[in-house]
Amino acid sequence: MVSRKIAVPRLRAQLDSALPEEIEDETRLLDLALDEVDLSDLEAEHLEISGCRLTRSKLAGSDLEKLILVDTALLNCDVANARWSDAAVTRVAIVSSRMTGFAGPGISLQHTTVQDSLLDYASFRFAKFQKVEFSDCRLQNADFVSADLSGAVFQRCDLSGAEFSQVKAAGALFVDCTWDGTKGLSALTGATVAASSPIDTLTFATAVTQAAGIKLTHPDELAL
Incomplete structure (x- = not known):
């Protein structure tokens, strides 16, 4: 397991469970244990969620501009098609959750x-990753255009069809990832790619070669 000493969420031993009757702009949700809470399609600006543990809860379709998410764990949650533009996420753990179609521009x-x-x-897009680790995640067709990945680690992730054009990748680390059809690989300058399997190494090398517009062939196929 690769580790960059990522800090874990700081949660109190005793958490409350009562949500405010209305969640609106600048609402603060502090030190809560939220089990099977449905916040689907919630819309708010500058919402703060701090010191909370959300379990089997729904944030699908939520539109939370400039969300502040601190010292929080999301366990088996549904965050599909949520949009958290310009959010600030610090000391957060997301486990076994569904984030299909999640949008975090500028996060x-x-x-x-x-x-x-x-x-x-x-x-x-345009996100910034500082001491961030994705492990055993499926990120097929994910979009990282113009993101700063310099502090990111991807372990055993499926990056098939993902887009990495114009990223900053110096210092990024990819371990045993899947690269079928991944785009923008030429932008991963300065990143480290490690693969346990020689076949996976060859697959990545071939994908990079294709991204650079280089054609690989056998001498017997050339008319010399």
Whole structure:
């Protein structure tokens, strides 16, 4: 297991369970244990969620501009098709959650782990990753255009069809990931790619070669 000493969420031993009757702009949700709570399609600006544990809860379709998410764990949650533009995420753990179609343009993630989660078609355009780790996640067709991945680790992630054009990748680490049809690989300058299987190494090398517009062939196929 690769580790960059990512800080875990700081949660109180005793958490409350009562939500405010109305959640609106600048509402603060502090030190709550939210089990099977449905916040689907919630719309708010500058909402703060701090010191909370959400279990089997729904944030699907939520539109939370400039969300502040701190010291929080999301366990088996549904965040599909949510839009959290310009959110600030710090010391957050997301486990076994559904984030298909999630959009976080301009999001800033620090000391954040995402494990065993589905993020197909998720968008992280112009996002910034500082001490962020994705492990055992499916990120098929995810969009990282113009993101700063310099502080990101991807372990055993399926990045098939993902888009990495114009990213900053110096310092990024990819371990045993799947790269079928991944786009923008030429932008991963300065990243480290590690693969346990020689076949996976060859697959990645071939994908990079194709991205650079280089054609590989056998000498017997050339008319010399």
